[in-house]
Amino acid sequence: MPGPLASRSRRSLTLLASLLLSLLLAVPLGGSRAASPSAPVTVRVLMPSPFVDATAPLVAAFNREHPDLQIAVDRGPLDTESISDLATGSLLLGSAPYDLLMMDVSWTARYVAAGWLEPLEGLLGGDLLAAMEPGARLGNAFGGHLWRMPLTGDTGLLYWRTDLMERPPRSTEELERIAARLQAEGRVRWGYVWQGRQYEGLSCVMLEAIHAFGGRWWEPGAGRAGGSTALASPAAIAAASWLESLVQRGISPAAVADFAENEALQLFAAGDAAFLRNWPYAWREIEKGGGPVVGKVGVSTVVSAPGERSGGTLGTWGLSLLHGSPHPQQAAEVIRWFTGPETQKALVLDQGYAPTWASLYADADLQRRHPLLAVQRQALEQGPLVRPLTPLYAQLSDLLQRRVNGMLSGAATAGDAMRAAQDGSVVLVASASGTPAPGRGGRVK
Amino acid sequence: MKRPWASLLLMLPALALLAVVFLWPLLQVGLLSGQASSVLTGLEPVANGGANWQRLLRDSRFWDDARFTLRFALVSVGLELILGLAIALLLHRPARGRGLLRAVTLLPWALPGTVLALGWRWIYNDPYGPLNALLQALRLPAHGFLTSPASTWLFVVLADVWKCTPFVALLLLAGLQSIPAELEESLRLEGAGRIQILWRLTLPLLTPWITLALVFRMAQALGVFDLVQVLTRGGPAGSTESLALYAYLQAMRFLDFGYSATVVLATFMLVALLTLLGWLLLRRPAPTPAGTRELAR
Numbered sequence A: 001m002p003g004p005l006a007s008r009s010r011r012s013l014t015l016l017a018s019l020l021l022s023l024l025l026a027v028p029l030g031g032s033r034a035a036s037p038s039a040p041v042t043v044r045v046l047m048p049s050p051f052v053d054a055t056a057p058l059v060a061a062f063n064r065e066h067p068d069l070q071i072a073v074d075r076g077p078l079d080t081e082s083i084s085d086l087a088t089g090s091l092l093l094g095s096a097p098y099d100l101l102m103m104d105v106s107w108t109a110r111y112v113a114a115g116w117l118e119p120l121e122g123l124l125g126g127d128l129l130a131a132m133e134p135g136a137r138l139g140n141a142f143g144g145h146l147w148r149m150p151l152t153g154d155t156g157l158l159y160w161r162t163d164l165m166e167r168p169p170r171s172t173e174e175l176e177r178i179a180a181r182l183q184a185e186g187r188v189r190w191g192y193v194w195q196g197r198q199y200e201g202l203s204c205v206m207l208e209a210i211h212a213f214g215g216r217w218w219e220p221g222a223g224r225a226g227g228s229t230a231l232a233s234p235a236a237i238a239a240a241s242w243l244e245s246l247v248q249r250g251i252s253p254a255a256v257a258d259f260a261e262n263e264a265l266q267l268f269a270a271g272d273a274a275f276l277r278n279w280p281y282a283w284r285e286i287e288k289g290g291g292p293v294v295g296k297v298g299v300s301t302v303v304s305a306p307g308e309r310s311g312g313t314l315g316t317w318g319l320s321l322l323h324g325s326p327h328p329q330q331a332a333e334v335i336r337w338f339t340g341p342e343t344q345k346a347l348v349l350d351q352g353y354a355p356t357w358a359s360l361y362a363d364a365d366l367q368r369r370h371p372l373l374a375v376q377r378q379a380l381e382q383g384p385l386v387r388p389l390t391p392l393y394a395q396l397s398d399l400l401q402r403r404v405n406g407m408l409s410g411a412a413t414a415g416d417a418m419r420a421a422q423d424g425s426v427v428l429v430a431s432a433s434g435t436p437a438p439g440r441g442g443r444v445k
Numbered sequence B: 001m002k003r004p005w006a007s008l009l010l011m012l013p014a015l016a017l018l019a020v021v022f023l024w025p026l027l028q029v030g031l032l033s034g035q036a037s038s039v040l041t042g043l044e045p046v047a048n049g050g051a052n053w054q055r056l057l058r059d060s061r062f063w064d065d066a067r068f069t070l071r072f073a074l075v076s077v078g079l080e081l082i083l084g085l086a087i088a089l090l091l092h093r094p095a096r097g098r099g100l101l102r103a104v105t106l107l108p109w110a111l112p113g114t115v116l117a118l119g120w121r122w123i124y125n126d127p128y129g130p131l132n133a134l135l136q137a138l139r140l141p142a143h144g145f146l147t148s149p150a151s152t153w154l155f156v157v158l159a160d161v162w163k164c165t166p167f168v169a170l171l172l173l174a175g176l177q178s179i180p181a182e183l184e185e186s187l188r189l190e191g192a193g194r195i196q197i198l199w200r201l202t203l204p205l206l207t208p209w210i211t212l213a214l215v216f217r218m219a220q221a222l223g224v225f226d227l228v229q230v231l232t233r234g235g236p237a238g239s240t241e242s243l244a245l246y247a248y249l250q251a252m253r254f255l256d257f258g259y260s261a262t263v264v265l266a267t268f269m270l271v272a273l274l275t276l277l278g279w280l281l282l283r284r285p286a287p288t289p290a291g292t293r294e295l296a297r
Helices: A002-031 A049-065 A080-092 A105-113 A172-184 A200-212 A234-248 A254-258 A261-269 A281-289 A328-338 A341-351 A364-369 A372-381 A393-408 A414-432 B004-032 B051-058 B060-092 B098-110 B113-124 B130-137 B152-177 B181-189 B194-222 B226-231 B243-253 B257-282 B289-296
Strands: A041-047 A069-075 A100-104 A157-161 A190-193 A218-220 A227-229 A273-278 A297-300 A317-321
Touching (some): A041 A328, A100 A328, A172 A190, A200 A234, A234 A254, A254 A261, B181 B194, B226 B243
Antiparallel strands (some): A157 A273, A218 A227
16 A cells, blocks of 8 residues: 555654754754843852742842843752752753852862862952851862852751750760650650661761761872771761661661651651751741741750760852853852852841851841851851762762661661771772772672 | 665664664763773773773672662562553453543553652651551551661552553553454353453463563663652662662762763663563464463463
8 A cells, every 4th residue: 555655654754854853943942052242141050949949039139130140040959969960960961051050068079070160269359268157168179279159057956855855965875865764754756866868968967976976987198089988997886886776775766767857857846856966947947837846946066975076067058160151250240149148147037047157157136036046156166077078979978878777777787887888988999099999809889 | 575675765764763862872881881981080981991890790789789670670560460450351341430440540650750759758658657657547566668678679669560550451451452352252152261261362362462561561660760769769778779770870979970881781781681581482473262272371
C-alpha cells in the first residue's frame, strides 16, 4: 500500500523537520545574555527558596529605587545540597545563567577548585570582612582570595525548655542527666533531638561532637587535598559513642537516624523533647508556629564534654560571583547591598536570621527586639567550627555520614564506624592526590 | 524488499536521531571513563589509563549499590507483574462502573515520582506518620520504616509497587482484550475450568505482553533514581543507594566526572545484559491455543 505508507512517512518527516526547526529556534532564545550598554543591567541571583521569600520585599524595594540596576531572583530548591546540584548542573554547561549564587559555607573550596568563582577583593575594595564578627569571617577566603560575602552568621545552637529546667546544661554529662531525669519523671517523651539522617546535617552534628570531646576531623597539611583526617582518634570515637549511647539509652529516639532539621524541630515544637540542636532560624520558626512550647524556649551554645571547649558548626550563607558573569561591577554592587548592614538588620527583624556585622550585634535596639542575638554573638565569639576546607569535602562528608548513620541504625559500633570512615577518607585523599592507596590492597568503602 | 536502499533511506532520519541522542553520549561517556576529571584536575580531562575501572572493581560501595539495585528491580517488578495481572483480570470482567474503576486504577501511575516519594515519606514518618499511628492504635511499638538498614529497601519496593502496578495492569489489560473471546468460549464448551483457561489459554497468549511489561519495567527499575533520592537519599547507612544515585552523587556532588562516567557505563552494561537476558528467555513466537500445553509447563 504505497499511498498511506508514503503519507505516513511524509508526516513523520514533517514532524522531524518541525522538531529540528523548534530546536534551532530555541537556541538563540536561551543563548543571548549580553545587554546593550544603555539598557538597565539585570543581575541574576540563584538562592534557596527560603531566602527568596525572606528577601522578596527588600529586593522589590531595591528594584524600585534602582531603575538602571535590577535584581532578578531565581528560586532554587529548599534543600542545601539540591541547590548546589542545580547550580552545578548549569555551571557545567559553561556559562551559568546566574551572576550570583547564594552559597553554603561548605561549598567554597570545591567551587574554587572547579574554577567557577571570581575573587571579590578587587571588586569590593578594602577589607570588608574586618567589620564583621570574627567568627562570621571564617570560611569565606581560600588560597589567599575572598570568594564569598556572608549574609548570615549561623552556627549550631542548643535549644532548651525553660519550663522544664532552671538553666541550660553546660556539659554533655549534664545534658544527659537532665534529660534522663525529665524522661523518668514522665515530664517529656524524649530528651534530646538532633540531625542523624544520612545528609550534610549529620556531618555538622558530628563536627560539633568530635570537638566537644577534644578531637579534630581535619588536620590541615600539605598535598593536593590540603590536609588529612583524624577520625579514628580516641576523642572522635568517644564522640561517636556519645551519640550512639544517646539513642541506645532512649534519650534520643531511634528515629533521629532519619531526622533532618525540620523533623527534629517539629518534635521539639510539639513539646515532645527537652533539648534540640538546630540553627538560629529555628527560634522564629518555633515562635511563629504557635505550638505548646511558645514562650518556653531558651537558646544556648552547644555543650561539650567536661573539661573540653567546643563550638557550634559554622553554617553561614553568602553571595559569590560566578565566573563568566557579563557584568561583574554591577554584580559586586548587588553583593554590597545584599550583604550590607541595612539588609541584614531587616532580615534579623523579619526573619530572625543571624547577622554578620559587629555593629548589628552591638545595636541595643536590635538586641532588645531579638533576644537571640546575645547568644548568637557568644557562639560567634567562642570560635565556631569550620568544616574541612578542602575541595574533597563533599566526599569526606559523605563517607562520614554513611558510617555514622550506619552506627545510629545499629549496623556498626562507634569504633568500627569511625575506623571505617577514617580508612575510607585516607584512601580517598591518597587516590585523589595521585598517590597509590596505602597498604592492604583489599576492597575499600 | 525490492529496493533495500529505499527503506534504509527512509530509516535514515530515525537512525540519525538515535545516533545523536544515544550513540554520541554513550561514546562521550566511554571516553570520559578513561580519564580523570575532578576538582583536583580543575575539571580538565586527563587520561589516566584504566585507573577508573580498577577503582570500580575494588569499590565495594559500587557492588553494594549494584546488589541493592538488582534486588529492588527483581522484587518490585516481580510483585508488579503478579499484582498487575490480578488487577488486569479483574478489570477485564464486564462489570458496572468498569470505566471509572480503570481510570481510578491509573491514578498512582499518573502521579509524578517525586510527589509520590514525598507522600510515602510522610506515611513512613516516625513517630507522626499514619502507619505508626495505626501501629500505636493497635498497641504496637512504633517502627522506624526508614531507619532500619536491613528492611528499609522493602518499604522502597512497596512505594514503587504502589506506583507502577497500574502501568503493568494497563498493559496486560490491553493484552487480554486482544484475545478473541471465541477461544475462551470454545475451551469452556470443551469443559475447561477457569484455572485451566487461565493457565492454558490466557497466560500463553499474554506472554508477549508480559515480556513487554517486564522489559519496560526492568529497564526503569534498574535506573531508579527519583524515588530513592526523595524517599531515603540512599540511606539509612547507604542501604538503599541505587547505581543511578551513586553516579549522580559522583558527578553532581563530588564533581568526579571520570569516575561517574565509569559507574554510568558499568550500569549501562549491566542493564543491557539483563534486558537481553530477559528478552531471550521470554522471546517465543505467540503460541496458538493448540500448542499451549508445552508452554504451560
